[in-house]
Amino acid sequence: MALKPQDIVVILKLCGYGANRPPFAQMAADLSMSSSEVHAALKRAQAARLIHGPDLNSQPNLSAIEEFLVHGVKYAFPAEHGGSTRGVPTSYAAAPLNRLIAAGKKPIPVWPHPEGKKRGIALAPLYKTVPDAALRDPALYQKLALVDALRDGRIRERKLA
Incomplete structure (x- = not known):
């Protein structure tokens, strides 16, 4: 499962919630996305080990996110x-x-x-x-x-x- 650009947006929003993450519907509304897009983004983030744990209610893996953003985002999603x-x-x-x-x-x-x-x-x-x-x-x-x-x-x- 490959990451998509919107996954980075969802992950960054997730980092801002801390331990008080709202339901998918609220995250989706905050990001002007559908609930299914948010759910799919979190599944891809979990597969990429950018969030911890076995379920989608897990917390962001901040060290992995930082490493990906610093070293990989410009290659995975180059600026246009x-x-x-x-x-x-x-x-x-x-x-x-x-x-x-x-x-x-x-x-x-x-x-x-x-x-x-x-x-x-x-x-x-x-x-x-x-x-x-x-x-x-x-x-x-x-x-x-x-x-x-x-x-x-x-x-x-x-x-x-």
Whole structure:
């Protein structure tokens, strides 16, 4: 069973719940996904040993998640760029990296989104619902922006992420 990009989104959201994980339906609503997508993502994460335990109510395996994100996510789910668009800032242009890295003169990376307030170069999100989920959950937004820095960033950005 191979991981899919949305599995990373579900795993990052799962990390934010701690021990108080809600039912699949609530996770799905938080991520703008279906319950079956969340369930399937957790099954794949379990098969990849990114969550501990024999059942889907298990906790995230933080060391395995960190290792995969630092060393594998840019190869498994490489960044895809598009043209100039309006959207939600990501990677080094979003918190927390935007406090450490100046954007400079080149356009910033953004997830295309109709409610986006910044103009930049489109960076395809890991999954189509990422901008909506990120706008509802600031902690998830930061995690997803850091993952984009790992997927797309230069050496300095990846080290800071």
